[in-house]
Amino acid sequence: MPPGRLTMSDIAQLAGVSTATVSRVFNGKPGVAEATRASVMAVMESLGPPPDQGGHGNLIAVMVPELGNPTFAAFGNELSLQLAAAGQHMFLCSSGPGGLTEEQYLDTLLGIEVSGLISVSGSLADTLATPEHYQRLIAAGVPAVFINGYDERVDGAFFSTSDAEAISSSVAHLRSLGHTRIGLAVGQQRYQSTRRKTDAFLAQGLDPASVVSTIYSVEGGQAAANRLLDAGHTAIVCGSDIMALGAIREARVRGLRVPRDLSVIGYDDSPLMAFTDPALTTVRQPVTAMCKAAIDVLLASVRGLETDPTEMLFHPDLVIRQSTGPAR
Incomplete structure (x- = not known):
């Protein structure tokens, strides 16, 4: 050769x-x-001279779900900017519908000289999924950090937004406006974030019947709002901004006005949520801070330093806009 x-x-x-x-x-x-x-x-x-690395010595793989969701796109964009500032190149893996699966990407990364991996809301956030692919990649010598996904069986570093704080601040805001019939619209209970939001909601002393699990989409939000409105709820806390838009759409289909007849709170503070009609009250994830922490720890791990497997929780901010108002 x-x-x-x-x-x-x-x-x-x-x-x-x-x-x-x-x-x-x-x-x-x-x-x-x-x-x-x-x-x-x-x-x-x-074999003689050292091998050709192909310029991949500072290549960081970033795994995100489909980019059609503005929140995942925001994380991908922020990671790209911060990695470039740190002198790193980013290899973006978007495991959306119709493309490669997360497992296929991870198998591919085993044959590429990547320095490390950042996973955003990946399969570790799915309680029914196996962490085997991540375990195999890490065992091969590729350090990994995880944003909004935690699994104690994986040797990595973990950074998540505190769902408990997000829900408690949302409920407190609605109660300050006089709402007592408060509902929660979330995705499937198989997801870690859904379970955490649900547990936090019930910890506020609210009725389990006020929790509706559908899917994280506009249609899912509308379907959840349909059930909650039929049950007489005057306010809905949603598991995502997209679901919140679906809840607002269901209110309008019924001839109701937001926030006069129904208050709605989202989650994420996705781009453009300040410009919806009405502007959406929502919980803002600290994207910039989470990305910085993830990159700092990953690059330290690449240099051989040990990482702390304890999940680090970041404080979210409730951004109050026009989609919440006094109970009638």
């Missing part, structure tokens, strides 16, 4: 290790057993 054409994959195959391990050895990074390091070095020396 001509030395000039060697790649990380070639060395990994001959040494019987992953490409991520070869990358760590070649760049002098810690986290590789001495016997493994010696084996890789022996193969590299026997």
Whole structure:
């Protein structure tokens, strides 16, 4: 094999290790057993000049769900800006409908010399999914951090918005306006964020019958609002801004006005929510702060420093606009 054409994959195959391990050895990074390091070095020396890295030594993979959701797009954009400022290149993996699945992307990353991985609202947030693919990637020497997804079985760092604070501040705001018949519209209970929001809602002393689980979409929000309005609720806390827009649409279909007849609160503070009609009262995730923390810890892990597996919770802000008003 001509030395000039060697790649990380070639060395990994001959040494019987992953490409991520070869990358760590070649760049002098810690986290590789001495016997493994010696084996890789022996193969590299026997083949002559060092392999061609292809410019991937500072490549960070970012995994996000479909970009049609403005919240995921906001995280992707902020991570892109901050990674560029840190001198890193971003490889965006968007596992939307009709494209590659999250598992397929993770399998692909095993053959690419990425330095690390940032996962946003990935399969770790799905209580029915297995963390096996992430475990395998991390075992191959690729450090990972997770935003809004936690699993104690995964060796990573975790950063999430506090759903408990989001719900408690939303309910407190509605109660200050005189609302007592408050409903919660959320997605499927299989998702970690849904369960946390539901638990926080019930902890406020509200009726379990006031929780409606559908899907995180406009249609899901409208369907949930349909049931909650039939039950006499005058205010709805939604699990996402998109669901909140669906709730407002259902109110209008019934000839009701927001906030005169129904108060609605969203979650995320997605772009343009300040310009809807009415402007949406919503909970803002601290996207910039969460992305900075995730990148700082990931880059430290890439340098071989240990990470704390304790989930770090970030404080959300309730942004009060025109979609909430006094109870009638």
